[in-house]
Amino acid sequence: METLDTQALAHRIRLDALHMVNRTQASHIGSMFSMSDIVAVLYGRVMDKRPTEPSWPHRDRFILSKGHAVAAVYAALAATGYFDPALLASYYSNGSVFCGHISHDVPGVEISTGSLGHGLPIAAGMAYAARQEGAVHRVFTLLSDGECDEGSNWEAILFAAHHRLSNLVAIVDYNKIQSLAPVSETLALEPFADKWRAFNWNVLEAEGHDHEALAAALDVTPVPNGRPTCVLAHTTKGKGVSFMENSVLWHYRTPQGEEFEAALRELEANTHA
């Protein structure tokens, strides 16, 4: 499997996402920056895939359950060869299939989401099918922390552990901020890791912007103890642009004008650092 420079890929993802969101006055840039490193490590290093053959049966599956942060995934798919990067220009625009929430009409996308709490049950179904077939591929799904308010996730968490789906990895982009307020002030999740453990999952905690730590956590499946794996990726919402970091504002605010220019300067400066 080809391994890419995941730092360069993460940088590409952030720049593309910023441009896409700026061009279309879209939201969710903070959520995209939060998970850019996770997506870069998955697409650049961890997942087995064939971009020129998106339906290759042995590919690792990835479902973005926090579908609103899709620009980062579209950027990753473009950068890794699923389609012409010029197509990113149609994101969130009239006549496009590049929806503001992830769409399976885009090459390389397994499942459309947009309403939260849908990805993990579908991922569990895919993992169950793979296990039944004796297939070796893995199923990854990426959730937001606020998304874990949705009860459907906890139905799937019970199911995956009961059926010992060791080929399933649920990654939580744990930036501790949801759309209106911090998670702790909205619907507290802590002790979060203990909750997953109590449901009989393996829990690995990783610094969500440290590529080595992420790769080590994400590449553990299938695990010998037969449990599904939860990777709690401790992230910073808005990571990469100082004035967006840890800010509730940048869940919905769209970067325009001087704020866009400043964000671009920061990202570009970080490349050369």
Next chain:
Amino acid sequence: MRDAFTRTLFEIADRDERVMLLTGDLGFGVLTSFAAAYPKQFLNVGIAEQNMAGIAVGLAREGRIVFTYSIANFNTLRCLEQLRNDACYHAANVKVVSVGGGFCYGALGISHHATEDLAIMRSLPSLTVVAPGDPYEACALTQSAWETAGPFYLRLGRGREPTVHKDGSCVVLGKALRVRAGTDVGIVSVGGMLPDALAAAERLDKEGIAASVTSMHTLKPLDEAAVVALAREVDLIVTVEEHIACGGLGGAVAEVVAGLSGTRARVLRIGLGNGFSKVIGSQEYLRQIHGLSPDGIVERIVTTLRE
């Protein structure tokens, strides 16, 4: 109908190992033999219908043909968004089978009255919607669910429904099925109301009114040609459904007839009004008090013709 479904599913599962049956922890005594015979094709997901719908889509995306089984509104309304976004939008091979359409579980209370499902499910893009009128229709349409690519909703009764047809050879998905001739009134029924619609037609004979009866087991895609032909043939089309009178069969037929120019039939929609049942009772009892017994149907038709 439930037994007709399970019997057919046994045959299908035996021939096609892609077929899986998921249940939300319901079907005691009905599904246990399936689970014993085809353990790899059976999965009790627990009392978690949203997850069941998601799991079904995940399995279907990996090549399975997945039947999700539950009763009343549990595998439809409880997980409606999963059916819309995950099953229908992805054109997944998920076959939703709900037992207990209408007032089958009448005494269990409002939670178990499946009386809006047809309207709601009919509105979902790409979903095929069927409600068999007798056990032969249930067999044939279960077979159709297996053969038809994409999402499918099968609304069943419970058990011990009378047979109307001699066999299932007359049942074709998407084709209205005329079961009685008559030139004055055209009664169209969906689901388990078929025997009562026939009984009503027999009684109308005594009033000097010749009524045809059509089983519209496939609500979507609707056999529009049959509706158009009926609208030209009679003065009054009467839709009969154990369901609210808007959005289901009556709504579907009225939508077609409203678009016709020239002389065409009026449409009388017989179904439930805009309110929950104030009382509980057996299916027969609730049909009777809500105007869905053969006598109730006759009375509405006679009154309408006199207007």
